[in-house]
Amino acid sequence: xxxxxxxxxxxxxxxxxxxxxxxxxxxxxxxxxxxxxxxxxxxxxxxxxxxxxxxxxxxxxxxxxxxxxxxxxxxxxxxxxxxxxxxxxxxxxxxxxxxxxxxxxxxxxxxxxxxxxxxxxxxxxxxxxxxxxxxxxxxxxxxxxxxxxxxxxxxxxxxxxxxxxxxxxxxxxxxxxxxxxxxxxxxxxxxxxxxxxxxxxxxxxxxxxxxxxxxxxxxxxxxxxxxxxxxxxxxxxxxxxxxxxxxxxxxxxxxxxxxxxxxxxxxxxxxxxxxxxxxxxxxxxxxxxxxxxxxxxxxxxxxxxxxxxxxxxxxxxxxxxxxxxxxxxxxxxxxxxxxxxxxxxxxxxxxxxxxxxxxxxxxxxxxxxxxxxxxxxxxxxxxxxxxxxxxxxxxxxxxxxxxxxxxxxxxxxxxxxxxxxxxxxxxxxxxxxxxxxxxxxxxxxxxxxxxxxxxxxxxxxxxxxxxxxxxxxxxxxxxxxxxxxxxxxxxxxxxxxxxxxxxxxxxxxxxxxxxxxxxxxxxxxxxxxxxxxxxxxxxxxxxxxxxxxxxxxxxxxxxxxxxxxxxxxxxxxxxxxxxxxxxxxxxxxxxxxxxxxxxxxxxxxxxxxxxxxxxxxxxxxxxxxxxxxxxxxxxxxxxxxxxxxxxxxxxxxxxxxxxxxxxxxxxxxxxxxxxxxxxxxxxxxxxxxxxxxxxxxxxxxxxxxxxxxxxxxxxxxxxxxxxxxxxxxxxxxxxxxxxxxxxxxxxxxxxxxxxxxxxxxxxxxxxxxxxxxxxxxxxxxxxxxxxxxxxxxxxxxxxxxxxxxxxxxxxxxxxxxxxxxxxxxxxxxxxxxxxxxxxxxxxxxxxxxxxxxxxxxxxx
DNA sequence: GCGAAGGA
DNA sequence: TCCTTCGC
Numbered sequence: 073x074x075x076x077x078x079x080x081x082x083x084x085x086x087x088x089x090x091x092x093x094x095x096x097x098x099x100x101x102x103x104x105x106x107x108x109x110x111x112x113x114x115x116x117x118x119x120x121x122x123x124x125x126x127x128x129x130x131x132x133x134x135x136x137x138x139x140x141x142x143x144x145x146x147x148x149x150x151x152x153x154x155x156x157x158x159x160x161x162x163x164x165x166x167x168x169x170x171x172x173x174x175x176x177x178x179x180x181x182x183x184x185x186x187x188x189x190x191x192x193x194x195x196x197x198x199x200x201x202x203x204x205x206x207x208x209x210x211x212x213x214x215x216x217x218x219x220x221x222x223x224x225x226x227x228x229x230x231x232x233x234x235x236x237x238x239x240x241x242x243x244x245x246x247x248x249x250x251x252x253x254x255x256x257x258x259x260x261x262x263x264x265x266x267x268x269x270x271x272x273x274x275x276x277x278x279x280x281x282x283x284x285x286x287x288x289x290x291x292x293x294x295x296x297x298x299x300x301x302x303x304x305x306x307x308x309x310x311x312x313x314x315x316x317x318x319x320x321x322x323x324x325x326x327x328x329x330x331x332x333x334x335x336x337x338x339x340x341x342x343x344x345x346x347x348x349x350x351x352x353x354x355x356x357x358x359x360x361x362x363x364x365x366x367x368x369x370x371x372x373x374x375x376x377x378x379x380x381x382x383x384x385x386x387x388x389x390x391x392x393x394x395x396x397x398x399x400x401x402x403x404x405x406x407x408x409x410x411x412x413x414x415x416x417x418x419x420x421x422x423x424x425x426x427x428x429x430x431x432x433x434x435x436x437x438x439x440x441x442x443x444x445x446x447x448x449x450x451x452x453x454x455x456x457x458x459x460x461x462x463x464x465x466x467x468x469x470x471x472x473x474x475x476x477x478x479x480x481x482x483x484x485x486x487x488x489x490x491x492x493x494x495x496x497x498x499x500x501x502x503x504x505x506x507x508x509x510x511x512x513x514x515x516x517x518x519x520x521x522x523x524x525x526x527x528x529x530x531x532x533x534x535x536x537x538x539x540x541x542x543x544x545x546x547x548x549x550x551x552x553x554x555x556x557x558x559x560x561x562x563x564x565x566x567x568x569x570x571x572x573x574x575x576x577x578x579x580x581x582x583x584x585x586x587x588x589x590x591x592x593x594x595x596x597x598x599x600x601x602x603x604x605x606x607x608x609x610x611x612x613x614x615x616x617x618x619x620x621x622x623x624x625x626x627x628x629x630x631x632x633x634x635x636x637x638x639x640x641x642x643x644x645x646x647x648x649x650x651x652x653x654x655x656x657x658x659x660x661x662x663x664x665x666x667x668x669x670x671x672x673x674x675x676x677x678x679x680x681x682x683x684x685x686x687x688x689x690x691x692x693x694x695x696x697x698x699x700x701x702x703x704x705x706x707x708x709x710x711x712x713x714x715x716x717x718x719x720x721x722x723x724x725x726x727x728x729x730x731x732x733x734x735x736x737x738x739x740x741x742x743x744x745x746x747x748x749x750x751x752x753x754x755x756x757x758x759x760x761x762x763x764x765x766x767x768x769x770x771x772x773x774x775x776x777x778x779x780x781x782x783x784x785x786x787x788x789x790x791x792x793x794x795x796x797x798x799x800x801x802x803x804x805x806x807x808x809x810x811x812x813x814x815x816x817x818x819x820x821x822x823x824x825x826x827x828x829x830x831x832x833x834x835x836x837x838x839x840x841x842x843x844x845x846x847x848x849x850x851x852x853x854x855x856x857x858x859x860x861x862x863x864x865x866x867x868x869x870x871x872x873x874x875x876x877x878x879x880x881x882x883x884x885x886x887x888x889x890x891x892x893x894x895x896x897x898x899x900x901x902x903x904x905x906x907x908x909x910x911x912x913x914x915x916x917x918x919x920x921x922x923x924x925x926x927x928x929x930x931x932x
Numbered sequence: 933g934c935g936a937a938g939g940a
Numbered sequence: 941t942c943c944t945t946c947g948c
Contacts, residue, residue, distance in 0.1 A: 586940055587943055606943070613944060638945055641938055667934065671948085678936045681947035689946080714948090770933040770948085842933090849933065853948090885948045 075124035077331065078117060079189045081182045081204035082128045082174065085110050086163060088205050088222045090156045106159045107166060108350050112501075113203075113229075115356050117220065118335055121201060125331035128167055129185035130176040137179050138315050166348075169341040171334055177324045183208050187320035190217040196328070201231070208316055211248035213237055242274050250283035253313025264312045265305050272298070283313050356499065373508045374412045379427055381437040387414045388441040394472055395441075396450040396507035396514070399457060404434050407507035415506065435464050448472030450507075450514050452491045455664070458542050475510060477534050478517040480665035481526045484827055489665055529823050533861050534664065540868045540880065541662040541672070547879045547891065548657030549679065550699040551647060552927075559695070560644040563636055570633045577626035584633055587612050600624060615779075635688070643683065643692050650677050657699070662883070669850055670825045670857035671885060680884045684932070696928035704894045704924050706878075707931040708904040709887035710860065711919040712737055714769040717855045720914035721822070724801025731916035738762040744798040764795050768802075771849025773841065806848045813847035821854035822912075823862075859912055860886060866907040876900065889928070897924045 089109025117123070167174055175185050186202045186209060193200035194216045202209050205222040210232065213219055219232045230236070234245060243251050254273035256264025264273075276293065280286045286293070287309060290302040302309075336342075336357040345353045378384045384404075388395070391408040398405045404416040417428040441447055442461060447470045451457055454471040461468045479489040492502040495509055498516040521527050575581050578597060582589045591610030595602040600620055604611040614634065620627045650658055663673045674680045682696070683689025698705050710716075715737055719727040730740040735750070742761035743750040753761075760781060767777045778788040796803035810832075813819045818828045827850045831843030864883060871878050871890070878892035878900045888908070892900045901922045908920045925931040 583940075585938090588940080608942065611943090634944080638938080642936090642946075646937075663935095669934070671934080673935055675936065678947085681936065681945085683946065685947080767933090772933060776933080845933075853933080856948095887948090 075198055076121055077125040077127075077189065077193045077198050077200045077328070078121065078123040079186045079200070079202050080114070080117075080126070080128045081186060081202070081206060081209070082110075082130045082160075082163065083182055084205045085113060085203060085222065086156065086160065089113065090153070090159070103155045103159055104162065104348055104350070106156055107163050107348070108353075110163060112353065113222075115353060117201075117203060118333070119356070123201065123333055125198075125328055126172055126333040127189065127326075127331045128172060128174045129182040129189070130174055131181045132176045132178050136181055137319070138181075141311060141314060162348075166341070166344055169344040170337040171341075173327075173330050175324060175326065177322060180319065180322050180324075182206075184319040184322045185324065185326075187212050187318040188322040188324065189326055190214070191320040192326055192328075193217065198328075207241075208248065208252070208318060210237055210241065211245050211316075211318060212320075213245040243277060247277050247282070249313045249317040250277055252316035253283045253309045254286070256312055257316070260315070262312045262315050263305075263308050265301055265309050267301055268298075283309060354499070356501075372411075373504065373506075375506075376412060376414050378414050378416045379429070381429065381433060384414075384416055384429075384434060384437045388438045394448040394450050396510040397457075398452065398505065398507050398510060399431075399435075399460070400505075403506075404431075405506035405508075407511050409511060411508065413506050413508035432464055435461060435466055439466050443467050443469050445469035450475070450510055452476055452494075452510060454538055455542055455545075455662075459545075462546075471538050472535065473514055474535065474538060475513050475517060476665050477538070478514070478521060478530060481530055481534065481825065482517065482520050482524065484670065484825070485668050524826060525824050526826070529825055529858075533823065533858065533865070536865045537664065537861050540864050541664065543868065544880050544882065545659050545661060547699075547881045548652065548655065548659040549881050549889075550655075550657050550697050550891075551651050552695045552697050553648060553651050553656055556644060556648060556695040559692075560640060560648065563640040563644060567633065567636050567640065570629050570636070574626055574629050574633060577624070577629070584630065585637065590630065594620075594626070594630075598624060598626065600627075635686070639683065639689060639692065643689075646677055647695075660882075667857075668827055670821060670827075670854040670861075672857075672861075672883065679882055682928075690929060690932075693929035693932070694927045698926050699891050701926075702894050704892055704897050704926055705928055705931040706890045706892055706897060706900045706904060706922065706924045707887060707928065708890075708901070708908055708920050708922040709884075710856075710908065711921055713856045713859065713886050713918065714852050715765060716914060716916050716918060717822075717859070718768065718802065718805075718852050719916045721851065721855065722799070722802045722805035723915065724799045724805070727799055727802065728916055734919070738765060741765055741795070741798065745794050760791065764791055767792070768795070769849070769852065771845040771853075773845060809851060810844045810847045813843075819847050819850050819854075821851050821858050823855070823858040825854050825858060827854065856886065859918070860888070862911045863908045864888060866911050867904055870903055870907050871900075874903070876903075889931070900924075 086106045089112075090106035118126070164174060176182075177185065182204070183206060186204065190200045190202060190212050194214060197216065200217045201220055202212060202217065203220040203222070207221075209219050210221075213232060213234055221230045221232055230240075232240065237243065237245060241248075241251075251273050252262060252264065254265055254268050254276060255270050256262045256268075268276075276286050277283075279292075280289065287302060287306045290299050290306075293299050293302060342354060342357075378387055387406060391406060392410070394408070396407045401418065403418055406414045416434050418434065419428045419430050435442070443466065449468075449470050450473040451471060452475045454468070454474040458468040458471070475491065475494060476489040479486070479494050491505050491510070491513075495505065495513055496502040498513050500509055500512055500516070518527070521530055571584060574584055578593045582593055584590055588609050590612050591602070594600050594612065595610050600623060602610045603616045603619060614631065617627055617631050617634075621631070647658060652659055658677065658679065660674045660679045661676050663675060666673045683692055696705075712731075715727070716731055718724075719731050726744060730737055738758050738761045739750050739753050741764070742753040742757040745761060746753075746757060748757075763777060763781045766772075766780070772780070774785055774789040774792055777791065778785040781788065783791070796806075809819065813829050814832050817830070817832070818826050820826050827846070829843050829847055831839045832847065834840050834843065860883065864880065867888060867890070868880050871880070876892070876896055876899070878890050878896055880888060881891045882889040888904065890900055890904060901924055905920045905922050909918045912918070923931045
């Protein structure tokens, strides 16, 4: 088609886009999903139809000529959602930048403008394509005019010409207003004939051709009731038809020359996409014009449907490694590096149920492939898939590439890594999420990782770690649930007693767990002096309560109540709730793509925050036991790993010396800071030095240090200064780390793990200061995380190589726990110490403490 | 500092 | 959602 005019119904398409896409906001908190969807659709139309002219028509706010005819026209429409409304102005900005004209006119709707456009186009013999979800526009279809109808969401569209319309709706374009006049339209509040729906209306039009003919010959209509309706409501039907009839003579100058489409769009539009974080759109523009340039064109994927288990089995046998695989409730898809995707529809799918295969059967058909570790697999969130397949009796092996983990290495600060978003960001669109797209994503990510030198970290640390984490999760941690339950009951009794005493002192019952109510009781009813306030009331945290100790007997009881409550609810009831009935074990989930620093986290339950600091809390570790009576737990933890890493990375002579001599680091720090011999360091001095070392490790501010030690902020700042004088190498390293980070926009660990730091260029001082602390701290904590990950891989591999009856079951940041046969206790202890200490050579030795015992309490 | 969790 | 508390 030589030249085509495309006119888009802006309001309609924005609505479709808005409801089709999740409400996403960009980093400035601006909602952009509808604008994005609109543009995505626009891009697709341009790609598919290559129009010469393009315009967007909008409804004008305020009444239209239709309201003069019928007051209630479009009454009762839902208000535009809060998240959508501001996007219309944004869309206009985008369209302006693309130099695409927008038309609207007081008193008219987008339909009328489209109708006028299409009349003009027909007069000029220019083919015209109208894009809208509004069925009214179907009446505009003609020789030169077609309607692109958004069926569902924005991905499915249908291009309708006259024949297509007759096939779809059973009416000709001319009859569309008649149809609506008869049946009405609830969404526009057009009445039509009462009791006449689509079926009756179509029947009548089939018989009489037009609405007028129907109204003039009511007696020829079958059915007494219908005849009466037609006689009584004839005028209403005429008016309804009139309302539904599009005005093709809008008094508006429609300038085709102004609609001449620029493609690719001008640079200012590309900048606009960039600023709105719609970079993926850029990748869909013609090659020569893109900014970055090297995005692969999104080629068509050839899909092949597999409908038998035999075909599925043949398929995996024929695919070249590595093989990408996705499994959703709807479908199993497979692909290798060729551009073909094999799809198996699954039973749960509502569509094609007859032809669909059973998941279990499909998985079993390729069990050999799934369990073959010699067949590398590309997956998204592989660990999740592993557990899913395990419930079907299949052990997933050969996990070679996880796109979620790759995305995490490329940007560790994202909130999550959903596949559709990754595809979108990679410029691959978000609609198709099968194995072929997964394969393409891998290739985009691999290029990115190569550029950022993350390949080695990915291949030698993160991917091998997946198998280790899987094994740990599968092994689980045995719990003495009987004893745990008994203790829970004891705690409950004690809590009830405490509550009673607290109520007596408060002269009345209240909810002690409610900080609001507790604050009111303490600071209003009992008139105790209140300290800090939070946003919503008095602060009642432990620090405040400790300050009130001795002022009222209720205080100590509240403190004890708080502690017991925490222990009972989180650690007793919380653990009891997640013990696997089959094996009396807790199987935590390790998250590999969550923390900004590179640590792993543990959920459902969190086994990385089991109490150890207080005596009562530590007692709970007695319920975490070896998996059988003749077995033991071997617990190995790195001593001061972060400070050792700091010594290595900063090269500070004093710090290195301290560790090489195996000295107590806090005592040495105190001795250096106050210029006294180590044996003259008092408990207070050591404890202050410890607080500063703690602050260095966790990147706290002078403000935070002051809070933790109870000294003033100024004094804390002086302490920090003094620390830096003591360790000038550390000071120099920290300064350089911040300067480098400001320059590069990110920091890295020893193994090259990256953390982006946009905060460093924030206008706000606090944000910037925060960024600086992160720049100093993240490489330290992140490197420590790298090291223990290496250690996990090394320990696991050594245990497996020696085929020992011993398994890693837990990691707590600087600590690894192995469940082992009792006779292996010393062997395993030695193995763990060796592997952990030797995993990486630093300028200072890595020291590991190892303990063993039947319970976790005894193994510390 | 980070992350997980419970309770209101 | 906020507050609090547990670990590293």
